[in-house]
Amino acid sequence: MRKKISTIANYNVPLEVTLLVLLCVTSIIIIIAYIVKPICRKELTFIVAVIGGGAMISIGYYTATSLKVSIKDKKKEHSYRILGLCSRIDIVQVRLLIETHVDDTTISRKEWYKRIIGDKGLLGAVTTLLGMFEDISLGIRMGYFDEEVLFYSLGFLLPWHFFGLKYYVDEERRRTNTEYLYWETEKLADAWKSHRSLSKPEKVYTWPS
Secondary structure, eight states: OOOOHHHHHOOOOOHHHHHHHHHHHHHHHHHHHHHHOGGGHHHHHHHHHHHHHHHHHHHHHHHHHHHHHHHHHHHHHHHHHHHHHHTSHHHHHHHHHHHHHHTOTTSOHHHHHHHHHHOHHHHHHHHHHHHHHHHHHHHHHTTOSOHHHHHHHHTTHHHHHHHHTHHHHHHHHHHHTOTTTTHHHHHHHHHHHTTBOSSOTTOBOOOOO
């Protein structure tokens, strides 16, 4: 069965390939003209300089674009790695241990703090989770993670965990005289609670409908 000409001819060529072909064809034409028309060699030299400059600009542009795409992909890769860490069985057990106590409304915040300090397992779980959140917040501010990917996975859990542990954090700041303890996590929790981006405060996240 014969194929339509439009089907054979209809294919997509990357723009950079097209530019490379045009550059090669133009170069061949200029070389031939340079040999055949000695009288025009000054003009041809000028044309070569212009084309060369344009080629360098194009190369710089596409290099920068490729680099930007590569960095964005790397950020997403790092984000999925940390999400994978958050889903590990030991971390999930840590979260469940905290959530079980956070949901206990029968005790005061003061008793909640004493329970954490008095239980090595619970204390280890709290410091592990807050430390992970601290790393996530710092990684977002430093441009290491893709914040949007992390928000749509942890946008509810991270603020909920942090504010559920806020009394513990405040007491530890007072006890250690360190006002910036878990400061990164608090900034991220504040931003995400309002659906705002930490790295770009003007950006607002919305949950898919």
